[in-house]
Amino acid sequence: MTDPAEAGRRVAEGFVPLLRGVPGFVAYYWVDAGDGVMVSTSVYEDQSGAEESVARAADFVRDNLATLLPNRPQITAGPVLAVG
Numbered sequence: 001m002t003d004p005a006e007a008g009r010r011v012a013e014g015f016v017p018l019l020r021g022v023p024g025f026v027a028y029y030w031v032d033a034g035d036g037v038m039v040s041t042s043v044y045e046d047q048s049g050a051e052e053s054v055a056r057a058a059d060f061v062r063d064n065l066a067t068l069l070p071n072r073p074q075i076t077a078g079p080v081l082a083v084g
Contacts, residue, residue, distance in 0.1 A: 002068060004038055007038060008038075011030045015028075015064070016028055018060065024049030025043075027043040054075055054077075
């Protein structure tokens with residue numbers, strides 16, 4: 001069952017604190033895009049921080065979010081090219 005509000009609560013209370021402990025952490029965003037689509041964006045100072053966050057995310061999703069997400073998470077990474 002997809003439940004964006006509950007997923008967001010679990011992310012805010014459990015996952016964000018884990019990410020803040022990753023070296024190079026800058027920011028994290030969780031977005032309810034509607035129709036069961038949820039998007040997260042993590043920003044790190046370097047690639048090693050981003051890679052560590054992916055490992056932590058895999059464990060967190062498996063242990064805490066799998067029943068709330070309709071699809072398996074997809075990971076996309078790349079450098080920030082513009083900031084507003």
